[in-house]
Amino acid sequence: MADILIRNAEIVTMNSSEDIITGDIRIKGSLIAEIGSGLTPQAGETVIDATNRTVIPGFIQTHIHLCQTLFRGKGDDLELMDWLRKRIWPLEAAHDEESLYYSAMLGIGELISSGTTTIVDMETVHHTDFAFQAIAASGIRALSGKVMMDQKGGDVPAALQEDTASSLQESVDLLEKWNGYGGGRIQYAFSPRFVISCTEPLLTEVRDLSARYGVKVHTHASENLGEIEIVQAMTGMRNIVYLDHLGLANERLILAHCIWLDAEERRILRERGVHVSHCPGSNLKLASGIADTPGMLHEHVSLSLGADGAPCNNNLDMFNEMRLAAIIQKPQHGPTTMDARSVFRMATIGGAKAVGMESSIGSIEVGKKADLALLNLRNFHTFPSYDVDPISRIVYSATRADVETTIIDGEIVMERGLMKTMDKEI
């Protein structure tokens, strides 16, 4: 892998002062080695002339289902529980090794070509090893795990229902194979689907295993009013209260959606350091609701962004999520609410905090991983008028078409729409 020198770029650092500078970035191995101006190329370096280009930290999406990429358009115009029962569960049950591999690779292609460099991903019950193989070959940074569904009934197809013991054992086997792969580029995340699909013994064992191995737990919660009613009937508690009661609410937990919360649940999220993955595109399309992100930010709940699965949203593009996260709040809360910088923070450093990697990803700083996207913001739809904050231009005007190059772990994984490492041996 050649070292890289990016010259003469506008650099949106997202360091603690959120500096935006013009200069050069030297990448050695997987790390940012130097940031400066007038850096001279060294022997063997790949030089990227970034004149009139903008370099940003790669986006970190904290809720993705690569296994659902092939289902795009198959479950349109349904709400959550019907969408799962009628479309998504039968389709996940029908996956084989090959279809899962290509579903994952197709999703990763979309993600890295739109500037996403890290994902928190939830797979299906079976064949998850093949999704990990796609992740390994593509070069994307990922926390992923097989979905866990050991609760009987609830219209889940028989093919997706598993025993508690085998669900746990298969998860641990995958963890032992993949956690730490590629110098830590891949991590395992236990992925109980949601309270409805899991038994209490499974959830408490996941709690203990995540502590023992020091890995994340990734699940859905409080997305839909019907879901909350079922959880209440099953447990006698509200969703987040139940997760806390089981000891799962802690800084290792990444919770997708969190739309319908009461004050006590928000207090639990804040006090326990739980990370919320806000998915505005999915929340709108599945008619789930609008999460109170201004309220959560005000209360210092950890917030990041995710596109969810392709059929939740028809799109895995972080530009879309950032724009939606900003504009859906404005009619109710006013135009300065969820400003461009707030949502850009959620898409970068906020995601890094959620995955426990704020010292190594989420901003452009010497010593951090070289996970970057290079944008051309001089296309017709983004061309600047004078003195416009580039972050504002990125959030409100940029699209995936503006991403020219994506670098992960110091490696160019995508250049002008072409995935570089798709066929690499693993």
Ligand code: GUN
């Ligand atoms: N809740 C449980 N499973 C899912 C899923 O696959 N997608 C979404 N959006 N919500 C869920």
Ligand code: FE
């Ligand atoms: Fe989801």
